[in-house]
Amino acid sequence: MKKFNRKDRLAAIMNILTEKTNHVFTYKYFTNMFETAKSSISEDIMMIKQLVETLELGKIVTIAGASGGVKFIPIISKKNAEFFLDDLSSKLIDENRIITGGFIYMSDILYSPDISYKIGRIFATKFWEENIDYVVTIETKGIPLATMTAKILDVPLVIIRKNLKITEGATVSINYISGSTKKIQTMFLTKRALKENSKVLIIDDFMKAGGTAKGIKDMMNEFNVEVVGTGVLINTPDPEEKLIDDYIALLNFKSINKSENKISITPNKSIF
Template sequence: MTLGKFKRNERIGGIVKVLCDTPNKIYTLNHFTAMFNAAKSTISEDIVIVKRVMEDLELGIVETISGAAGGVRYIPKINSRETEKVLSDICETLRDESRIISGGFIYTADIIYNPHYVKKIGEIFGRIFADKPIDYILTLETKGIPLAIMTANTLNVPLVIARDDNRVTEGSTVSINYVSGSTGSISTMYVSKRAVKTGSNVLIIDDFMRAGGTAKGLVDLMTEFDANVVGIGVMIATKEPEKKMVDDYVSLISLEAITRDKRIIIHPKEDVCV
């Protein structure tokens, strides 16, 4: 690279790429002055333009943080129109009666393993829980993992996975027995002792909630680590039972019923689309 090579519009393209690649990571102005061999005042002006275009196009928020640990970061902020579109698309796809699996389940794997959808769901959870202090995203294996890692990426925090089996590769673990709220059966979940620091704030993310037994188990397990659960987000919650085993949770989609004539009644939760 030669000196003074980049024009303003080139620098802006580069800044947008770097910021959006790692949401919620704070980059110093020096990072960009070195990248483009440009003056700090020039980069500051570039960032003002980046801010404006992201806001005008509703592509997210670029925030400047002043002070010694200061810099600039990109906060994904999926807008209400796009939130509603993503959730409506998912519901539309899930209404196909060929998805009904005996036992009152519907087949969702193609949705929750589709990177396009899970990335958007991660951004939706990121927006909903943006104001909470969060040190970890926590999920129970397996189906919630893609949503959970995408939420972790949006919020720039690590993921912790509780296992339903005690694996040698986890080292020493902390375990808890929990009651599956829908079947009443007792299972055990395990988290590696070194995975969660004492006093941490944890956001639980999962793909599906029926009675909330899994979420309750995860909450109880976190008390063993003296960690605080600051929120619970699930992609789909069933309407029944109305009373879940946890009180505070946010669901994006409500599965109302699967009728006897094989209609799947499912819709986005209105309150998350505003």
């Protein structure tokens, strides 16, 4: 078998850690792969740790003990997060995005893997220390954001449905009042989706009054799991009083002036 030298090992370890972030790889995994001593792998990891800090690529965490190892979390620096959110705001205020009814077209942004991955990095930076077991969202528009956040945190994604599906088996349902339409709606989640006493992070695209977020929280109560955080991409100023108070929004929608074709959206600079 080919003998790998230090630069080979560093590059390969970096590939493996980057492909499966927030996942603990044991030192044994790498000593087997490269047929080398644990002390060499330890040194490799220390070099990677320093490099990752210098270049602000994320964070290397080493875990001591029998179940120990190393993981990489692609945390984003405050400076880079603000730069990204400034750029995202400037994309969203483009007047061509205004559609009939005074809405802003933003599906392309929500569905861009590049953008949703960066949004996922911001949520992961905020919540990775909470030892989250699941990322929970409700169909449809928030799913790509939630998928990326779950991928970065290396935990399962759970999708709450708005219609009852016969292919899901036994489900729990919750009625909730949509904050925007004031209509009573129902959400459904299959009983086997969540283990009791887990910790969940709720991710969604948009929050107006918080009716949907409140519904998801009530649903989580039925499953006896703890909501450790709620993250949304964008919120509105109106109504000022939301139905839930413990959430973070990355962007704040301010106003849309239809006569002047002007949209105002600002990044939330206080997230970190």
